[in-house]
Amino acid sequence: MSHRVVSAYATLRVPNDLGQEVLVGFYENAILPAGVNRDDLDRHVRKGMVVKESATEPERKPAPASQPPGVPNGRSSREDWAAYATTKGAPAEETKAVDEGGLSRDDLRAKYGS
Incomplete structure (x- = not known):
């Protein structure tokens, strides 16, 4: 079952190529990859920041372009x-x-x- 970020931003631990857990930021509407730390995922679901995706749930649309994005972090593209x-x-x-x-x-x- 996949999960989607519904808050503006969420930071979760995800394994990197070496198998180490690193913090990764995800913006609204991002689909979380497999392997997200289960404790982080459960906490974000309880807080309402992440939801389970269902096959019957309609596709969420990104925020309109007229809404300016927040200030990107220092490592943003x-x-x-x-x-x-x-x-x-x-x-x-x-x-x-x-x-x-x-x-x-x-x-x-x-x-x-x-």
């Missing part, structure tokens, strides 16, 4: 930072791909991460 910078009024030339002259992830984070 460049694309997440570009999307966030756009909500903060960044010009298109700063958020386009780096190989097209846009700012790097670290530059976007420094300028718009406040």
Whole structure:
């Protein structure tokens, strides 16, 4: 049975390639991978942050683009930072791909991460 994150963000322990448990953050509507720490999963289900997926449950739609995302964490992708910078009024030339002259992830984070 798969589980879906229904809160804005949830952090759970998941095994990495070496079999060690590491903390991984999941955003709303993420389907959790197999192997999530059972105690973490049970706690998040009790708190209402994660729900079991059922075959009959309708597909959840992501939040409309008009709602700005929260500030990405320091390890978020460049694309997440570009999307966030756009909500903060960044010009298109700063958020386009780096190989097209846009700012790097670290530059976007420094300028718009406040």
